[in-house]
Amino acid sequence: MLAWGGLVHQYAGTAEPIRYADFALGPGRHLLLRGASGSGKSTLLALLSGLLRVQQGELEVAGTSLSGLSPRALDAWRGATLGVVPQRLHLSEALTVAENLALPALAAGQGADIARAEELLTALDIAELAGRRPHQLSVGQAQRVALARALMRRPKLLLADEPSASLDDEHALHMLALLLDTAEREGCTLIIASHDGRVIEALGAREDVAEVVLRGKLPADRPALPTGNRTTFWLDEGSR
Numbered sequence: 001m002l003a004w005g006g007l008v009h010q011y012a013g014t015a016e017p018i019r020y021a022d023f024a025l026g027p028g029r030h031l032l033l034r035g036a037s038g039s040g041k042s043t044l045l046a047l048l049s050g051l052l053r054v055q056q057g058e059l060e061v062a063g064t065s066l067s068g069l070s071p072r073a074l075d076a077w078r079g080a081t082l083g084v085v086p087q088r089l090h091l092s093e094a095l096t097v098a099e100n101l102a103l104p105a106l107a108a109g110q111g112a113d114i115a116r117a118e119e120l121l122t123a124l125d126i127a128e129l130a131g132r133r134p135h136q137l138s139v140g141q142a143q144r145v146a147l148a149r150a151l152m153r154r155p156k157l158l159l160a161d162e163p164s165a166s167l168d169d170e171h172a173l174h175m176l177a178l179l180l181d182t183a184e185r186e187g188c189t190l191i192i193a194s195h196d197g198r199v200i201e202a203l204g205a206r207e208d209v210a211e212v213v214l215r216g217k218l219p220a221d222r223p224a225l226p227t228g229n230r231t232t233f234w235l236d237e238g239s240r
């Protein structure tokens with residue numbers, strides 16, 4: 001479902017590349033991606049989403065090798081394969097909930113799938129909110145809408161970036177459970193990027209969640225360290 005090898009990314013104007021130790025996620029498993037600020041989480045998420053092109057190494061996501069795809073092919077692949085719940089939800093204030101859900105299809109040049117929107121709003125228990133605008137929603141309701149929007153095109157991968165940020169304990173754990181339940185029901189692989197201790201603790205108890213920890217400040221000669229279903233990765237900072 002998800003694997004990379006020899007993956008290296010270097011931003012223009014920087015002295016050293018970011019190197020990711022090899023990794024493969026088995027079928028039926030989800031992934032928690034965590035690491036200190038600057039350790040390369042956002043870069044990895046952007047690579048996995050096809051927002052950054054692979055410069056070096058192999059990256060396979062949902063059966064597709066992203067390494068050789070053109071920007072246009074990456075755009076098409078992303079829309080058909082990936083659902084994203086961003087940290088800032090980016091719901092359009094000018095549109096109702098139902099209209100927000102229609103956006104992914106419209107952006108892909110397709111008609112709005114009203115039946116799919118109704119199905120998701122019902123499954124996420126927010127059917128009565130279809131006519132509201134985002135500012136008329138609670139934080140938790142807005143997150144459900146963003147989750148529904150991410151699922152509109154039946155993605156194979158669901159990516160949630162810091163889903164518990166700005167939520168209290170009860171809502172944070174509820175959101176996590178909702179993401180896991182929804183991923184199971186929809187049959188998609190969940191990738192959560194988080195440095196929230198509540199999320200790390202809750203997911204650490206689950207056998208079906210693998211964990212990648214990016215650590216930017218450790219020596220370069222430390223290899224990947226598999227510990228059960230945990231895998232710790234270090235960025236290669238040998239010459240920094």
Ligand SMILES: Nc1ncnc2c1ncn2[C@@H]1O[C@H](COP(=O)(O)OP(=O)(O)OP(=O)(O)O)[C@@H](O)[C@H]1O
Nearest residue numbers: 011012014018035036037038039040041042043044
């Ligand atoms: N556009 C860019 N140009 C140059 N360097 C960048 C760029 N984006 C990120 N970097 C650098 O690449 C490294 C990894 O950054 P990245 O944003 O992936 O880390 P992160 O783990 O997501 O951090 P945070 O948790 O603070 O968002 C950092 O050293 C950062 O300064």
